[in-house]
Amino acid sequence: MAIYHFSNQIISRKKQQNAIAAAAYRSGEKLVDERTNESKFYKRQVEPITHILAPSHAPKWVYDRQQLWNEVERVERQWNAQLAREINVALPKELSHEEQEQLAIEFCNDVFVKDGMVADLAIHRDDEENPHFHVMLTIRPFNEEGTWGNKQVKVKEVINGKQQIKAIHTTDWNTKEKLVYWREQWATYANRYFEKNGFPERITHLxxxxxxxxxxxxxxxxxxxxxxxxxxxxxxxxxxxxxxxxxxxxxxxxxxxxxxxxxxxxxxRFIRRFTPLEKKQLRESAKSLGLFVNFENINTRRSQLDKWHARLEFSQDSVDTFKKMNRIERETDMLDQAENILEKEACRFLEKYYPNFNIEDLSKEQKIGVVETTVTQNKRLSSHEIEKVILDLEKKQIE
CATH class of the missing domain: 1.10.287 (Helix Hairpins)
Structure with a gap:
């Protein structure tokens, strides 16, 4: 099963850490701290696979691991200075060693290096069940000419009539939003390799x-x-x-x-069930009447037909009047048939979902109303809710 692990930490003097020692531990190389002339070396059972990746405007000396991190220690003068950012990422063990390495390099190049950071990458396979990589990233950016840039710039602001000096970061590398973006991108890149190599596994940063x-x-x-x-x-x-x-x-x-x-x-639950014959008859009625068959539409159409019939009763007898009266009669029969089907199905529905309710006390309209409300709300109605449905129907009838 593919796992997601992506942790982030800052290597800093405040925590009494040293960039050369950190790089030596992760790379497995013997590095000399030029300030103290101390050698830093940590023997590893399996030699790490290492790469230094850098933007095109970075100076050539960044590809020398010892010089890179000694330069970082030299340029950072504060007692509590942030020296490097370290990311620790679990590699998918489903992939081959070559694919794991290619994935790590591609991710670091696209996400970190293209944003201006130097990435010191070390892949660890001391435990075959836990392949992972460490990447140490420079925190201070490089200027276009290859010199160290500033982490912050100071700007003057007037607040409440008083001039104040505010420090503004020159990059967004320390923001929470950037970290979330990196975490999301790792899942995207890893999943792309899963898909490319035919694996169904997927990981998420969430x-x-x-x-x-x-x-x-x-x-x-x-x-x-x-x-x-x-x-x-x-x-x-x-x-x-x-x-x-x-x-x-x-x-x-x-x-x-x-x-x-x-x-x-x-x-x-709460699904209306009609017999095959009832479904066929309702489809035919809907097609002939030109409406969706439910109790509300049946009542609306019946009211229209009644008004039409009332007007025709006082019309002069003619072939046209006779045809219209025949049409009213046919449509009324179809409405009666559809209404009877709805009532039969409503009785079956109520017997199944409301077995303790006396449906004999309900009118045809009330039975169908309770059923349609149950289906619409997709829940069994309480006695109080059924009573409200009945009262609403009575109110409509009065109106």
Whole structure:
């Protein structure tokens, strides 16, 4: 099953972090911190696959990992300076190693590098079950001529009559909206590779809550947790995931039962059922009368025919009058037939869904009215609601 993991953190001096040490740990290379002359090296079981990707206007020295992060340490002078952004992303293990690498490079180039960042990419496969990549991104932009640009510019503003100086970021790389965009793009790029390689799996950047799911998200386990498990030791992170997977299994099963019940209710409850003969007769009536057959339309058409008949009664006898009277009679017969079908079906409907209700107390119009209201609202009416339907029908009759 494809998983989605995309985490973001800032590497900063405030947290007593060092850009050279961070790059050495992720790349598996031995790097020297030129300020302290200390060597940084972290041996890895599986050598990472690394790439440095940079925009065309960046200086050539950015492709030297040691020089790149020493230059970052040199240009950032503040005690609490942000040195780099690190993104940690789970790679789809359904893809081959080559496809995983191609996907990571394409994503970083299109999403980060084209926006002006230098991306130091490292793919880790210490655990075959958890392939992932780290990418360290420069926070300070480069000017067009290849020199370091400013993170912020200071502008003067007059607020309440007083001049104030405000710092404005020169990029939108630190905004929440940008992070959401990156997360969404990773799902888009990964899904594109799934589709291209014929896999049905898809991932989404949306949380379970945003997807309307009641399941709990699993947490990132990492290589240390898996090593503990392989050694027969207990890992808190793996234990949490096992509990969540068991919980999610129950939730999914309940969700399926709930879904089946809803489908059954939609197909069985509050649907009008006519016999094949009744359906045929209603179709013929609708076609001849030129209207949708329901009780309201039948009453409207009957009222029109009554008025027409009343006018013709005082007309001089003629062939034309005779034809019109015959038409009124035919249409009245069709309306009677349609009304009788609606009443028969209404009785069947009421007996099924309102077995304790005495339908003998209701008129034809009231029976059909209760049924049509039930179907329209798609719910079983209470005694109070049935009473209201009856009162409304009586009011219309009086009017």
């Amino acid at each position: 949380s379970n809550k945003d997807q309307g799911l009641e399941t709990l998200p699993t947490i990132h386990e990492g290589v240390v947790a898996r090593q503990l498990q392989n050694e027969g030791k207990e890992s808190e992170r793996i234990r949490i995931n096992m509990e969540r997977k068991e919980y999610n299994k129950i939730i999914i099963e309940l969700s399926e039962v709930k879904k089946d019940k809803q489908i059954k209710e939609r197909t069985e």
